[in-house]
Amino acid sequence: LDHSTLPFLPMPHRILVVPVDGSHWVNMELLLRELHARGHSLTVLRSAKSWYIPQNSSIYTSINGHMLEDESDKNFYNELLQRIMKHRKLPSFIRSFRQQFEITSMLRMGHQICCRAAAKMFDDPVFMKKLQDAKYDLMLTDPGLPIGLLLGSYLQLPMVFNVRWINSGESHFTMAPSPVSYVPVSGTELEDQMDFLERTKNLLHYLYSAFEQYAIINPAYSDLLQRHFPPGADLLSIQQSADVWLVRADFVFEFPRPTMPNVFYIGGFQCRKAQALPAELEAFMQSSGEHGVVVMSLGTIISALPRDMMEAIAAAFAQLPQKVVWKFLGQRPSSLGNNTLLVDWLPQTDLLGHPKTRAFVAHGGTNGLYEAIYYGVPVLGLPLLFDQFDNLVRLKARGAARVVEASSLTTENFLEALKDILNNPSYQDNMQRLSRLHRDRPVSPMGTAIFWIEYVIRNKGAAHLRAVAYDLPWYTYHSLDVVALLMVLSGALLWASVSVCSLLCCRRFRKKTKVE
Known part of the structure; x- marks a missing residue:
């Protein structure tokens, strides 16, 4: 559907x-x-x-x-x-x-x-x-x-x-x-x-x-x-x-965990069939021959990285047989090779869905990783901020990514990781398996989102899906009041038992003393 x-x-x-x-x-x-x-x-x-x-x-x-x-x-x-x-x-x-x-x-x-x-x-x-x-x-x-x-x-x-x-x-x-x-x-x-x-x-x-x-x-x-x-x-x-939480996640990518009845998963809902590229970009992709293309983008927020890091990345790209499309803002690196095309904007989904694309160098944002999963493109992660570190840990655990630390990046370790992604078929195999799992669902993520938005409109809310847990005080939620009562009763029972035993022992002792 x-x-x-x-x-x-x-x-x-x-x-x-x-x-x-x-x-x-x-x-x-x-x-x-x-x-x-x-x-x-x-x-x-x-x-x-x-x-x-x-x-x-x-x-x-x-x-x-x-x-x-x-x-x-x-x-x-x-x-x-x-x-x-x-x-x-x-x-x-x-x-x-x-x-x-x-x-x-x-x-x-x-x-x-x-x-x-x-x-x-x-x-x-x-x-x-x-x-x-x-x-x-x-x-x-x-x-x-x-x-x-x-x-x-x-x-x-x-x-x-x-x-x-x-x-x-x-x-x-x-x-x-x-x-x-x-x-x-x-x-x-x-x-x-x-x-x-x-x-x-x-x-x-x-x-x-x-x-x-x-x-x-x-x-x-x-x-x-x-x-x-x-x-x-x-x-x-x-x-x-x-009323409803449309969570941009998919347990193909996320670690399994408890969830709730009013939570619905739409991870990758922004993904779609790749469209044709502009003529010049398509010509560049085709010029890569059998080696293919590496795509690099670091998202929408970070506009500038340290100059030495950009030079190291450019020098590593220059040593590849692949062509590179790099979304880049700032001064052109002096070590840039002839195989690398710098652009200030790129059609990311269309590039990832292109048959010539072999790897995706990404910062680990949620949108980009789900697009990589959707199209089955392995990832070399360069996490920078926020959830990007955790996102790439998840993808690495699935065997579909490698991660390079930006703080210790050099031409050598970046190139080694990139060659591993490109030449070791396990990364592509694992990512394509994730892609098959991600696509194997009865309703598209977008269809799920639209249905539940309109469901809430039709029914003027969805209070019946909300757990009563949200309305409980924290001590009731964790049953601490029940635990406290049981502890008091247990303490009272223990005190009563000790008191009875003490009383019986005292009576026996007095009887024994009188007999003697």
Whole structure:
């Protein structure tokens, strides 16, 4: 079945969309195109200073609001990268914590900006009345930033999340049981089979993530929530109230873990059949002959890498018999070979789906890795920030990728890893197996997403799929009150038993004494 076979709703519905900019917008826009094709009326809340979300579009109407981009600078990510690369030189047990401290600093600043942006909207009665009068049927949002879920809750709209990461980490940790004995916490770079030291590291990261959530993130919104929401509301409970979670994951790639009835998996929903390339690019691909082509792209956020790293990569490419298409911004490397084509933009999905493509050099972003899986192209990973390290650990565990540390990259180790990917058939075999598994499903990921979005609209929510666990106090969820009662009863029984035995012993002793 494909999403094109799904029945259309009897009338178009009004959907308010609050996306996250950058690479997150790439997949959200594809989802919006499908919803628009099915007749829905879409309104996108964006920043007037948005990096990638256009104000004018043929598929949606936009509203300018206050968002993260109003006060943030893309250069921040380049500066963060330099700090992360320094931490990568530390021992593996320590560096993940140092990286997490950097992320904590970023989260603290980011949530302060988000809260100020949300407060400006909530404190603007004209703006809020405009949203209320529009009578939307649904809130579709990416909870990587919480503005959408705050607005959805305030407007009392059914909510659907297009999600992989939430405001504090991987989405499953918010909405499903996550035993840390075999579920790696984001940022740990662990697999699901851990020894004792790794489980210790995993538990420490879990406790630190809980500290982040309750001591840093939630308090940032406490004043806003007190002024505009019912008593007792907090960011986490609002987040857990979403009707449906469309998680950009697939257990072909992810490690298996517990999940919930209102969670549906759409990993790779942005993938499609490869289209024809522009004539010049197609000619370059064909000129590679039997050796084929290597494609390299490091995503949408990082605009510049250290000069010496670029020179080392270019020198390694120059020694390959393959041709190379490299998405590149900045000064042309002096060591660049004649076999390498630099472009400031590339049709990534069409290149990965081209029969001449032999390998993909990538930073490990979710979109790019699922596209590589979809087309069966092995990956040489060069992780830089955020979830990229964990993503590549998963793909490496499947035998479909190798990873090179950016902090210690040289021409020699990069070239050795790249030749291994190109010449060892096991990487391609494993990736093509993942591709077959990923495609072997009754409904396409896009069809799954469209069905459940419209399901929530048809039924005005999906509260029957939400576990009652979200409404329980933490001590009830973990049955600590029951444990406490059993401990008290056990203690009372033990005390009573000791008292009775003591009393009986004392009576016998007195009788014995009298007889003597």
